[in-house]
Amino acid sequence: QVQLEESGGGLVQAGGSLRLSCAASGRTFSTYAMGWFRLVSGKEREFVALISWNGGSTLYAASVKGRFTISRDNAKNTVHLQMNNLKPEDTAVYYCAAAESYWGGNRREYDYWGQGTQVTVSS
Numbered sequence: 001q002v003q004l005e006e007s008g009g010g011l012v013q014a015g016g017s018l019r020l021s022c023a024a025s026g027r028t029f030s031t032y033a034m035g036w037f038r039l040v041s042g043k044e045r046e047f048v049a050l051i052s053w054n055g056g057s058t059l060y061a062a063s064v065k066g067r068f069t070i071s072r073d074n075a076k077n078t079v080h081l082q083m084n085n086l087k088p089e090d091t092a093v094y095y096c097a098a099a100e101s102y103w104g105g106n107r108r109e110y111d112y113w114g115q116g117t118q119v120t121v122s123s
Helices: none
Strands: 003-007 010-013 018-025 033-039 046-051 058-060 068-073 078-083 092-099 117-122
Touching: 003 092, 018 033, 018 092, 018 117, 033 068, 033 078, 046 068, 046 078, 058 068, 078 092
Parallel strands: 010 117
Antiparallel strands: 003 018, 018 078, 033 046, 033 092, 046 058, 068 078, 092 117
C-alpha cells in the first residue's frame, strides 16, 4: 500500500516556475514507477511525466518536454516535478501516481493516486 500527497502548487505568471512535490508513505515506494498527470476541467486526466523506480529512466509528454523535469529521492520517499517556462495551458490539477508493474502514460494502469494540487498560470 502506498499513500501519496502532493504539494507545491500555486499561482504563477507565464514564464515562471514551480516545483511540485509528492510525499509517499509505505516501505515499498522505491519499487514503484512514479508518474505525474494533470486534469483540466472537462478533459481527461493526461500524462505529464514518468520516472522509473531507480530514477534511471524518464518519460515526458511532448507538451512539457524540455520544460519539466521529474526526479525522485527514494531515501526521502519523494518525487518532484520541476516546471519551468510555464504557460497558461499548463493550468490544471496535478496528481502524482504510483505504478507497481507498468511503464507508460495510461492512467488506468496506475495503482495509487494522490489528491492533487492546483497549478494556475496567468497570462
